[in-house]
Every structure is written in C-alpha cells, then in structure tokens.
Amino acid sequence: MPEVPTRRAGAAGEPAAQRPVALVTGAGRRLGRAVAIRLAEAGWDVAAHYRGSHDEAEQLCVQLRELGVRAEGFRADLADEASTRELVPSVARALGRVDAVVNNASLFEYDSAADFGGASALRHYRVNTIAPVLLAQALHAELLARGARGCVVNLLDQKLWNPNPDHLSYTLSKAALREANTLLAQALAPQLRVVAVAPGMTLGTELIDEARLRELQAAGPLGQGPHAEDIADAVLFALRNPAMSGCELLVDAGQHLQARPRDFAF
Numbered sequence: 001m002p003e004v005p006t007r008r009a010g011a012a013g014e015p016a017a018q019r020p021v022a023l024v025t026g027a028g029r030r031l032g033r034a035v036a037i038r039l040a041e042a043g044w045d046v047a048a049h050y051r052g053s054h055d056e057a058e059q060l061c062v063q064l065r066e067l068g069v070r071a072e073g074f075r076a077d078l079a080d081e082a083s084t085r086e087l088v089p090s091v092a093r094a095l096g097r098v099d100a101v102v103n104n105a106s107l108f109e110y111d112s113a114a115d116f117g118g119a120s121a122l123r124h125y126r127v128n129t130i131a132p133v134l135l136a137q138a139l140h141a142e143l144l145a146r147g148a149r150g151c152v153v154n155l156l157d158q159k160l161w162n163p164n165p166d167h168l169s170y171t172l173s174k175a176a177l178r179e180a181n182t183l184l185a186q187a188l189a190p191q192l193r194v195v196a197v198a199p200g201m202t203l204g205t206e207l208i209d210e211a212r213l214r215e216l217q218a219a220g221p222l223g224q225g226p227h228a229e230d231i232a233d234a235v236l237f238a239l240r241n242p243a244m245s246g247c248e249l250l251v252d253a254g255q256h257l258q259a260r261p262r263d264f265a266f
Contacts, residue, residue, distance in 0.1 A: 026105030028056030038232035078131035088138035103132035128173035166263035185246030200252025221254030
C-alpha cells in the first residue's frame with residue numbers, strides 16, 4: 001500500500017490529485033492555525049475544521065490558497081458523535097482523499113478536585129478523547145477503501161509527564177487520549193500510523209498574558225519557547241516519517257522536567 005508522501009512537496013507546481021490531504025481540527029486559531037500553515041507550506045492540501053470560528057477558518061483558507069494548495073473549511077461539533085463521524089467522509093468527498101488527521105481541537109475548562117463533576121468530565125471526554133478516536137476510525141476506513149496508508153497525530157500536553165491537579169477534567173481526558181494513542185496504533189496498523197505530539201506552554205491564555213508567558217518560558221530549562229512553529233514542525237515530522245507509530249514527542253522546551261504543584265497560570 002502507498003504511504004503518505006514523505007518528500008518536501010512543491011505546493012504550487014504539484015497536481016492537486018497527487019498532493020496529500022490533512023484534516024486539522026480546530027484549525028482557525030492558535031496551534032491549529034500554525035499547523036495548517038506549516039502543512040500548506042510543505043505542499044499539503046488542508047481541510048480546516050472549525051466549530052464556532054467560521055470567519056477565522058475562512059481567512060485561514062484564503063491564506064493557504066495563496067500558498068498554492070487547496071484549502072476548505074468544514075464545520076463540525078466534536079461533542080456530537082454524528083457530526084464527528086461525518087467529518088472525514090465530507091472532506092474525502094470535497095477534496096478527493098484524506099491522508100492524515102491532526103487532532104488539535106480541545107476543550108479546556110478549569111475545574112479541580114473540589115468542584116469536579118460528571119458533566120464537566122463528560123464534556124471534556126467527548127471532545128478531547130472520543131472525537132479523536134472516532135476520527136481515527138473514520139480515516140482508517142477511508143484509507144482501507146482506497147488501499148492507502150496514512151497517519152493520525154494527536155496533540156496531548158506536557159503536563160501528563162509532569163502532573164498537577166489543576167484542570168482536572170481536561171487532564172483526565174488527555175490522559176485517556178494518550179492511552180488511546182497506543183491502542184489505536186496497535187489496532188489500526190498497518191494502514192494507519194498514530195503519533196502523539198505533546199506541546200508545552202506555547203501561547204498566552206486568558207490567565208497568562210504575553211509578558212507573563214515570556215517570563216515563564218525564560219525560567220524553563222532551555223530559557224525560551226516552545227513556539228507555535230515548533231509544534232507545527234513536530235506534527236509535520238510525524239506525518240512524514242513512515243517508521244513512527246505509537247510514540248510520543250514532547251515539544252515543550254524541557255518544561256516537563258520542572259515539577260510544579262500547580263498549573264503555570266498559578
């Protein structure tokens with residue numbers, strides 16, 4: 001079976017039918033946007049998934065098309081199983097094929113052991129664990145149907161190697177996805193490789209502004225980063241390397257080496 005192309009493709013000059021297609025969830029913003037741009041620069045056509053960020057996804061697609069690749073936006077609510085199951089088939093119908101899924105979209109709401117509840121846990125589990133498994137399942141079926149091979153990249157979090165109890169439901173859902181990364185790599189081979197990329201604290205949040213972000217990163221083992229481009233490069237590396245499956249890449253500038261009793265925001 002043919003593997004996803006591993007060479008550096010010439011985006012503008014390569015016929016569309018020969019370019020690989022990647023579905024990036026949560027592509028309109030933040031890390032998803034950086035990943036989509038990096039893949040387009042490397043000659044991948046991009047299916048930009050979004051839920052509520054329609055305008056951002058459309059602006060991204062315009063930018064990607066200027067790089068000489070095809071780019072289309074696809075709306076889906078990853079908390080809804082039927083909507084999630086339809087996403088890969090929709091991309092295949094529109095773009096002719098799907099070679100990779102980058103499970104970037106995540107629900108990230110704060111809770112702790114004191115206010116943990118089933119509703120919060122289930123919200124995180126549906127988006128952060130169930131949806132990536134369903135998308136891997138759908139990609140596997142699409143690859144089998146056309147006798148091809150492909151790859152799923154699951155974005156985790158460095159805090160799984162350096163745990164603290166903040167964001168409890170989010171952390172539990174990402175821990176489950178880490179285990180699913182191994183199980184799916186076993187179950188869906190050889191058609192599908194499954195690789196995890198675990199970013200560290202990369203972008204500012206509502207709780208951490210850019211000045212505080214730079215201060216925290218400077219206090220890390222490497223004194224800088226990681227940057228969104230570093231995460232995107234790791235995703236592209238995983239997609240290109242046909243010998244990688246069931247493994248995890250920490251791209252956190254060594255942040256997992258520093259034990260913390262609380263999240264960075266605290």
